[in-house]
Amino acid sequence: MRQQHQPGDEAEMASRFLPVERLQKGMTLAGDIRVSPSDLLLCSKGDIVNSAMIHKLRSWGIEYAAIEHSYDMRREQREHCVKALRQKVYDLFTAVALRRSPSMLAFTEAIEEMAFAIDRLDLEFFWQALAQLKGKDGYTFVHCLEVGLGALLISKNLGFKREQRVQLCLGATLHDIGKLGVPQAILTKPGALTAEEFTIIKNHPAIGVTLLQSSGMSHPLLLHAVDEHHERYDGAGYPHGRHGDQITLAGQITAVADVFYALTSDRPYRKGWCPLRTFEYIHSQRGVQFSREAADALIDSLSPLYLTGMQVLLSDGSSGTVEEVDPRFPHRPSVRLGNRIVDLRDCPEIAVISA
Numbered sequence: 481m482r483q484q485h486q487p488g489d490e491a492e493m494a495s496r497f498l499p500v501e502r503l504q505k506g507m508t509l510a511g512d513i514r515v516s517p518s519d520l521l522l523c524s525k526g527d528i529v530n531s532a533m534i535h536k537l538r539s540w541g542i543e544y545a546a547i548e549h550s551y552d553m554r555r556e557q558r559e560h561c562v563k564a565l566r567q568k569v570y571d572l573f574t575a576v577a578l579r580r581s582p583s584m585l586a587f588t589e590a591i592e593e594m595a596f597a598i599d600r601l602d603l604e605f606f607w608q609a610l611a612q613l614k615g616k617d618g619y620t621f622v623h624c625l626e627v628g629l630g631a632l633l634i635s636k637n638l639g640f641k642r643e644q645r646v647q648l649c650l651g652a653t654l655h656d657i658g659k660l661g662v663p664q665a666i667l668t669k670p671g672a673l674t675a676e677e678f679t680i681i682k683n684h685p686a687i688g689v690t691l692l693q694s695s696g697m698s699h700p701l702l703l704h705a706v707d708e709h710h711e712r713y714d715g716a717g718y719p720h721g722r723h724g725d726q727i728t729l730a731g732q733i734t735a736v737a738d739v740f741y742a743l744t745s746d747r748p749y750r751k752g753w754c755p756l757r758t759f760e761y762i763h764s765q766r767g768v769q770f771s772r773e774a775a776d777a778l779i780d781s782l783s784p785l786y787l788t789g790m791q792v793l794l795s796d797g798s799s800g801t802v803e804e805v806d807p808r809f810p811h812r813p814s815v816r817l818g819n820r821i822v823d824l825r826d827c828p829e830i831a832v833i834s835a
């Protein structure tokens with residue numbers, strides 16, 4: 481038995497061949513899949529990949545399938561993917577809060593799906609979807625997803641392997657799950673916390689580690705992400721007061737991602753910082769609050785995504801759009817002003833005053 485079309489034929493020009501084990505639900509087949517010698521039609525062009533199809537292709541020994549070149553899931557399917565992920569995060573938190581056994585398998589599958597989407601660089605959609613969710617829903621769940629996504633991108637930038645990325649993403653997504661063990665009155669207290677209340681808050685990383693271990697999640701990267709997300713490179717963090725490389729890279733990555741997304745988010749008591757200001761802050765805290773390695777990887781991964789195309793006002797009174805970002809100098813981008821481009825790296829006298 482032989483699959484009738486193979487990688488390299490003309491269909492590849494308008495499509496992309498993927499091994500069957502890399503097919504994902506929601507992809508669209510770019511051509512019929514038949515098997516010889518009977519020319520039996522297994523699946524048709526335009527069919528949407530689902531579990532039954534993958535099972536059928538495997539059982540027939542099919543190795544590759546042509547997927548539409550823009551093989552992104554269609555918009556509504558992608559929206560469904562993000563909403564389903566959010567729901568799974570919500571379900572997970574609720575189950576833990578109610579002391580029920582959460583469905584870790586479903587949650588892990590959702591994170592793997594997210595990791596796959598990131599690998600395809602289908603980033604713009606995820607950021608837009610998260611921004612929409614943020615407008616509609618509570619802060620915490622979206623913040624968790626953002627930190628998980630950010631950690632995934634940073635770890636990819638640093639060369640983590642796929643399984644490591646998924647485990648770190650799981651931990652980063654769940655970094656604040658220990659807050660479920662902190663009284664609501666303390667979490668939502670509008671004024672300053674007393675020393676005693678702050679001591680209770682500082683327990684949330686340890687509570688999170690205990691919750692996850694009791695749920696059977698014990699991968700070191702995952703637990704480090706939760707345990708160390710409030711540690712600071714200079715040793716001024718909590719709960720352990722570790723400094724420098726005493727903090728694992730997983731902890732360093734989660735810490736910088738957590739701060740980045742916290743600063744850029746609107747909160748009831750303050751407006752979120754613009755990304756440019758936030759990147760500048762992250763850059764200024766290299767080797768202080770954050771490890772250089774993690775901070776540089778965050779800026780390298782995220783600054784082009786956030787800053788390219790952004791409208792900015794310059795200190796000389798002109799305004800334009802960010803054309804290009806050098807991750808080493810995220811606060812000195814090239815800016816298009818009408819027909820000309822000004823590279824702020826070469827113009828120290830000009831600053832971005834608002835974005």
Ligand SMILES: [Fe+2]
Nearest residue numbers: 655656709710
């Ligand atoms: Fe936290």
